[in-house]
Amino acid sequence: LVAGNWKMHGSHSANAELLSGILAARPFACDVAVCVPFPYLSEAAVALAGSDVRWGAQDCSAHDKGAYTGEVSAAMLAEFGCRYVIVGHSERRAMHGETDQLVADKAKAVLARGLTPIVCVGETLGQREQGTAQATVKRQLSAVIHALGHCVGEMVVAYEPVWAIGTGVTATPEQAQEMHALIRAQLQAATAHADAMQILYGGSMKPDNAASLLAQQDIDGGLIGGAALKAADFVGICRAT
Numbered sequence: 001l002v003a004g005n006w007k008m009h010g011s012h013s014a015n016a017e018l019l020s021g022i023l024a025a026r027p028f029a030c031d032v033a034v035c036v037p038f039p040y041l042s043e044a045a046v047a048l049a050g051s052d053v054r055w056g057a058q059d060c061s062a063h064d065k066g067a068y069t070g071e072v073s074a075a076m077l078a079e080f081g082c083r084y085v086i087v088g089h090s091e092r093r094a095m096h097g098e099t100d101q102l103v104a105d106k107a108k109a110v111l112a113r114g115l116t117p118i119v120c121v122g123e124t125l126g127q128r129e130q131g132t133a134q135a136t137v138k139r140q141l142s143a144v145i146h147a148l149g150h151c152v153g154e155m156v157v158a159y160e161p162v163w164a165i166g167t168g169v170t171a172t173p174e175q176a177q178e179m180h181a182l183i184r185a186q187l188q189a190a191t192a193h194a195d196a197m198q199i200l201y202g203g204s205m206k207p208d209n210a211a212s213l214l215a216q217q218d219i220d221g222g223l224i225g226g227a228a229l230k231a232a233d234f235v236g237i238c239r240a241t
């Protein structure tokens with residue numbers, strides 16, 4: 001799975017150009033998705049209708065409905081034909097104070113509506129330097145595993161080292177594989193479906209470094225930020241699979 005995280009980027013004209021560039025490059029040998037800002041979900045749904053390119057959102061509420069001004073529920077996203085919802089992106093953990101428990105609750109709310117959560121985990125540079133990277137990722141994933149129970153196998157996990165996001169610094173294939181193998185092992189302890197689960201790498205993945213990352217045994221795709229905003233770059237990564 002190669003999923004684009006557009007973050008807070010886009011406009012009617014830019015989206016139309018980007019989506020038509022992606023559609024024109026099909027077929028791909030992998031699952032492909034774009035996670036767009038909320039206001040653009042319906043135009044993504046229209047532009048991608050009838051194609052195998054999937055679309056998703058970048059966050060949702062842990063609640064189903066109610067007095068939560070500004071929030072969007074998984075039930076609403078399901079009405080758009082959304083397939084994926086990113087939860088626990090490091091930008092939301094850092095800038096919106098999202099805790100492991102809230103991220104787990106969001107993942108549960110997404111699954112309850114039949115959508116697939118793309119659950120982001122990853123350590124900061126400080127945590128890596130202190131030698132707590134593995135413990136951090138394990139703790140983040142544990143909260144979600146605990147919340148999802150027997151549905152664990154239905155999520156997608158994205159390992160995104162915070163120090164690699166938007167920085168141009170990519171984890172080496174070996175660094176990424178090491179963490180992905182640990183994530184796989186943790187999932188194996190929780191579900192019999194772990195080997196079939198998609199564990200994505202995210203963090204400055206580009207067309208020229210994608211192939212070596214995606215060649216690793218436990219890297220099953222990418223969550224792409226900056227390079228998802230240009231059709232040629234995004235398509236280049238999809239082709240590298």
Ligand code: PEP
Nearest residue numbers: 165166202203204225226
């Ligand atoms: C992201 O935001 O999920 C991401 C991976 O960003 P970038 O590719 O720009 O590092």
